[in-house]
Amino acid sequence: MDYDELLKRGKSGIPEQMEEKKRFEIPAVKKHTEGKKTIITNFNDICSTINRDPDAVAKYLLRDIGTAGVRADGRLILNGSFTNDELNGTIKKYVDNYVICKVCNLPDTNIIKVDRIDMIKCDACGASYQIKM
Ligand SMILES: [Zn+2]
Incomplete structure (x- = not known):
């Protein structure tokens, strides 16, 4: 699925006013494991929701969980296996530190x-x- 399609899907059926007032929610990580790698399939989707550069988010995430990885086709491929809790937790930390206004x-x-x-x-x-x- 490409990015435009995701965007259309996300917006369809939501009245404009509701959309504006909608509570800010970080999409939960969707992932699967391939051998010794963990693949976050909705990585770019998460980054566009939090309005941050995927490269910057990836850099933080890799450092925070202490592994190496690459971005490819909107996904983030990590070396090693990680639980949803670990991945959601590190993204939440990023958002708390670098997205949510502390004022x-x-x-x-x-x-x-x-x-x-x-x-x-x-x-x-x-x-x-x-x-x-
Ligand atoms: Zn503010």
Whole structure:
């Protein structure tokens, strides 16, 4: 399934106003295991929901769970086997640290660089603060 199709699916049937007010939810990891590898099949979907660059999320995730991996066709392929709890947990940590605004708790933020310092800039409340990537 390609990305446009996913997008259409996600939006179909949801009235516009509801969609705006919809609570922010991180999609649960969908994965399967192939030999000694764990494949997160909805990785790009997760990244587009949390509005972050898949490369940046992958880098964090690999470091957090301590393995190597590659991205391919919207999936993330990890060396080793991991449980859903581990994977959902590390993505939640990423979101808590780098997506949710620590001032207003909304996810409407962007990561920007100011003088080579990574900052969170919140579109909802206007806060900006330094983060450690
Ligand atoms: Zn905010």
